Each structure stands twice: as structure tokens, then as C-alpha cells.
Amino acid sequence: MAASPARAADPQPGSLPPDAIPHASVLMFHRFGENTVPSTNIRLDQFDAMLAALKSGGYHVLPLPEIVAALKANKPLPDHAVALTADDGYVSSFTEGWPRMKKAGLPFTLFIATGPIDQHLRGYLTWDQIRQMKKEGVTIGAHSNDHPSLPALTPEAMKADLDTSMKRFEQEIGERPKLFAWPFGEWDTRSMAVVKAMGYDAAFGQQSGVAHAKHDLYWLPRFPMNEHYGSVDRMLMAVNALPLPVSDITPDDVLIKLGQTENPPALRFTVLPGLERMKELLCYTGPGDRIALKDLGGNRYEAKPDKAFQPPRDRISCTLPTAEKSRFRWFGIQFTVQK
Known part of the structure; x- marks a missing residue:
């Protein structure tokens, strides 16, 4: 991958046609059935319709670590590969989102900001709930500690926040997450250098687009889903998308x-x-x-x-x-x- 954060790998002469480049659409949620916050929520009727469409045939919902490993190794992925993710750690992931995905037999990745969990903020998960989800097969990813805009911090403050997050994961779930999601989707050259040095395999933003093997692994795209952009047609447009390699x-x-x-x-x-x-x-x-x-x-x-x-x-x-x-x-x- 290229050294600078805003560059994808250069296409190589004689490389595979664009459709053959390993790729996947990653969907991003926050809250499930919390209808008072429509900008970060998906209504349950919307989510149920999405899951039914993904189960209807032709789509391959895969664990996000499996997709990242394939992109990293440039190994094939099935067409219409999809991953389901959610950010922050709202309790509705446990009470509404995950039970539906588990019943449908679909894998899920949850990116946790550890600070709100430790502060026992209302509406957030507990560590017991996170451990239960992990035991049931949910991939736990990191989303910082205090959920800051990392580019606004000094490198020292960034590292302190991310170190705190890692230590809390080690203490509470017994491992360091290998996947990271940028708070607010915000990153820059300095923050990317810090995240790379932390040893993450990949990092995800909040910009729409298709993740693929020629893309920089540390600002991979995801399609945001909420009440305003939560129709089945919108989701199908995302999961049917192909990479535009640049x-x-x-x-x-x-x-x-x-x-x-x-x-x-x-x-x-x-x-x-x-x-x-x-x-x-x-x-x-x-x-x-x-x-x-x-x-x-x-x-x-x-x-x-x-x-x-x-x-x-x-x-x-x-x-x-x-x-x-x-x-x-x-x-x-x-x-x-x-x-």
C-alpha cells in the first residue's frame, strides 16, 4: 500500500479486470430501533427488510476479518460479498441488532469506544454484554477510548487515547482488536501513522464506496445506513456496487x-x-x-x-x-x- 494516507495502490500492468479485483461492500450502522435519533438510527422494520433481502439469495455476508484478510492477500472474494458493522457501542446493538443478525445466521462486527462503556453512560453496552456478544461470535473492533476527532489531537494525545482503549480491551475481553474504525470517519496523515503503529490490520472510515484489494487498508470505505438512507433499494445499490479503482x-x-x-x-x-x-x-x-x-x-x-x-x-x-x-x-x- 502507498505510504501517504490519501493514496490507493497503483494499478499494475496486466492486472486483473476491475470486476475481478477482490472487493466487498461494508455496511455501517449505529443504533437499532432508537427512533428518536434518526440520523444515527435504523428503524427495526427497515433493518428486518434489509436482512430479508440479504438472505434472499445471491449475497454473501461474511465476517469482516475474513474480508480484510482476502483484501490484504489479494485473494478472491465472492461477488456481492457484504459485511455488517456498527459503531460506538449502543445497547440496541445487543437488544435489537445482534439478535436479528444471529437469528438470520449473519456475522457482525461491533466497533466499541471504550470510554462511554467504562463511564456506564445511559444507552451504551456493558462489558458483560460485550463479552456475551463476543462469545456468540461477534467480532469486536476498536473505535478509540473517548471518541475524539483524532486529527485534532497531538500525536501524544492520540497514542494515549488509543493505548487506553487497547488496555481496556485486554482487561475486559482478553485480546487486542485487530480492526479499527475512525471516530466520525475522520483521519489525516499524523493520525494514520499512529493507528498503523498500533498494529491494526485495517481501519474503516464513514465514506461511501467499495472496499477492494487495491485500496489503502487504513481508510477503507463503508456505506452509512440510517433512517434517511435505510430503504432496501438504497442498501441493494450499496451491496450491488463494484469498485472504482483509482x-x-x-x-x-x-x-x-x-x-x-x-x-x-x-x-x-x-x-x-x-x-x-x-x-x-x-x-x-x-x-x-x-x-x-x-x-x-x-x-x-x-x-x-x-x-x-x-x-x-x-x-x-x-x-x-x-x-x-x-x-x-x-x-x-x-x-x-x-x-
């Missing part, structure tokens, strides 16, 4: 400091050769504003939004239709914006 991404860092860094950023990337319908490539900001693409030649493009990004974050998502009906190639990246 390389040589600039700028090198995704951290934007107001008044110091170019804003809006001019995102430049090179698309793997041989893709169909390139004239239909579209890019959008997080709020959904279309970005005019500049063709730089040699399969290289520039996407520069019209408006400056505002704190705390924004995203650019690019999609490309395929010859196969209802399947899009998808690439996304998130920018952290600091005052």
Missing part, C-alpha cells in the same frame, strides 16, 4: 485547515484503465452538489467543488454506471475540516 490521489493529506489549506480541495485521481462508460463518471459532495469533472488526460481527472468545505468534514463520492443494470462503480473519500 490511484495517485492528491492532495496527499485529507486534512483541511481553514485559511491554510486549499479549500475547496482539488481532488485529482487516476482511474484504472479499461473501464467502460467513462464519459458518465459523476462526482458529488457530501450534501449532494454535483462537481464538474476536468479530464486531465491519461485516465486522470480533477474534481473541485464550487464551494469551500465547512467544518467538521465533507466528502466527495464518484460513481460510474456499468453495462450491468443497477450496478455502479463507487469511490469515496472524506476530508476533515478544522478551523
Whole structure:
């Protein structure tokens, strides 16, 4: 993988066609059936419909560690490979989400922020519940201790937070998690260096896109799911998606400091050769504003939004239709914006 955080591995001459690159769609949830917080919740009727669709045939819901191992080793994954994840550690994962996934026979990964668990905050899991879920087969991943915006911290403060998280996992579940999810999906060059040094196998963001073997393993994408984006059609669009492999991404860092860094950023990337319908490539900001693409030649493009990004974050998502009906190639990246 490339050294800088905002770069995917360069395509190699004679490499497999894009459809053959090992890939999977990773779905991200937070709360299950907590209808007072629709921005981070999935209604139970929505979730039940999603699980029924995933069980209807043609989809392969796999443990996230198995998907990461395949991506890391560039080993094949079945088409329509999917992983189910949730962040933070809300108690509804235990009372509503996991029982449904367990009944359906589907694996699940839960990324835990240890601080709220230790503080016994209302609405969060207990360590006993986490141990029970782990015993029943749930993969436990790390999500920091205090759930800070890691790019806002010094390297020393980042390491202190992540060390605390690791120690609490060792004390409570007897192991150090191998998978990490960025709080708020926010990362930058400095925080990525700290997370890599912690020994994690992979780290996941909150930008939409397809995880694949040519992608940097430390900002892998996930498709966020909530009440507003929780229809079965939306989920099927995500799990039917294919990778849009890009390389040589600039700028090198995704951290934007107001008044110091170019804003809006001019995102430049090179698309793997041989893709169909390139004239239909579209890019959008997080709020959904279309970005005019500049063709730089040699399969290289520039996407520069019209408006400056505002704190705390924004995203650019690019999609490309395929010859196969209802399947899009998808690439996304998130920018952290600091005052």
C-alpha cells in the first residue's frame, strides 16, 4: 500500500479486470430501533427488510476479518460479498441488532469506544454484554477510548487515547482488536501513522464506496445506513456496487485547515484503465452538489467543488454506471475540516 494516507495502490500492468479485483461492500450502522435519533438510527422494520433481502439469495455476508484478510492477500472474494458493522457501542446493538443478525445466521462486527462503556453512560453496552456478544461470535473492533476527532489531537494525545482503549480491551475481553474504525470517519496523515503503529490490520472510515484489494487498508470505505438512507433499494445499490479503482490521489493529506489549506480541495485521481462508460463518471459532495469533472488526460481527472468545505468534514463520492443494470462503480473519500 502507498505510504501517504490519501493514496490507493497503483494499478499494475496486466492486472486483473476491475470486476475481478477482490472487493466487498461494508455496511455501517449505529443504533437499532432508537427512533428518536434518526440520523444515527435504523428503524427495526427497515433493518428486518434489509436482512430479508440479504438472505434472499445471491449475497454473501461474511465476517469482516475474513474480508480484510482476502483484501490484504489479494485473494478472491465472492461477488456481492457484504459485511455488517456498527459503531460506538449502543445497547440496541445487543437488544435489537445482534439478535436479528444471529437469528438470520449473519456475522457482525461491533466497533466499541471504550470510554462511554467504562463511564456506564445511559444507552451504551456493558462489558458483560460485550463479552456475551463476543462469545456468540461477534467480532469486536476498536473505535478509540473517548471518541475524539483524532486529527485534532497531538500525536501524544492520540497514542494515549488509543493505548487506553487497547488496555481496556485486554482487561475486559482478553485480546487486542485487530480492526479499527475512525471516530466520525475522520483521519489525516499524523493520525494514520499512529493507528498503523498500533498494529491494526485495517481501519474503516464513514465514506461511501467499495472496499477492494487495491485500496489503502487504513481508510477503507463503508456505506452509512440510517433512517434517511435505510430503504432496501438504497442498501441493494450499496451491496450491488463494484469498485472504482483509482490511484495517485492528491492532495496527499485529507486534512483541511481553514485559511491554510486549499479549500475547496482539488481532488485529482487516476482511474484504472479499461473501464467502460467513462464519459458518465459523476462526482458529488457530501450534501449532494454535483462537481464538474476536468479530464486531465491519461485516465486522470480533477474534481473541485464550487464551494469551500465547512467544518467538521465533507466528502466527495464518484460513481460510474456499468453495462450491468443497477450496478455502479463507487469511490469515496472524506476530508476533515478544522478551523
